[in-house]
């Protein structure tokens with residue numbers, strides 16, 4: 253089974269799914285695509301002032317986050333692809349104004365200027381989807397605008413294959429850490445699988461700027477990840493599939 257893991261930002265793949273990466277690499281290979289890992293515009297305004305979850309005061313310079321991502325993903329034999337789009341906090345309109353000014357609120361609807369992004373992104377994802385058997389995408393319930401955009405684009409790319417293609421590509425939704433979304437609405441099947449906590453934590457702590465910005469240091473981060481996954485007693489990774497219509 254060849255898997256394609258879609259990460260809106262550097263850190264989403266490892267923070268949300270890190271305990272599964274070794275198994276997925278063994279089972280047929282894994283490609284991690286990071287969508288919003290680009291530099292954005294630099295004129296005016298502080299760079300990277302908004303964190304993924306809209307809080308914290310870590311260092312969000314894109315180059316640094318890319319370097320942390322590369323170092324973390326080097327723990328596993330994954331193929332990595334960066335699409336180079338700027339994250340929401342760095343996107344600007346034609347006049348140079350921030351599309352998402354102020355702290356990047358959770359659950360914020362995409363700005364009208366981002367309306368074309370899902371289709372553009374879906375076009376970039378289609379050939380990647382075609383090369384894999386399963387796509388892992390963010391659940392994007394009560395999370396970040398960029399997560400919603402990635403989910404929408406991935407669903408468009410999957411739908412574009414149509415039902416006429418004999419080889420199915422499955423979609424599996426993962427819950428983004430450290431967000432705490434409610435369970436998805438009806439129509440989804442939940443699955444919890446054993447995951448490797450030490451592998452997960454070791455990779456996740458490589459995102460130093462994000463750990464510092466959101467959790468201050470490694471210990472509260474480790475506690476939060478343990479709470480989420482049930483570690484150390486039994487670490488699980490939870491995901492959802494849509495019920496067949």
Ligand SMILES: [Zn+2]
Pocket residue numbers: 260261264304396399
């Ligand atoms: Zn994210």
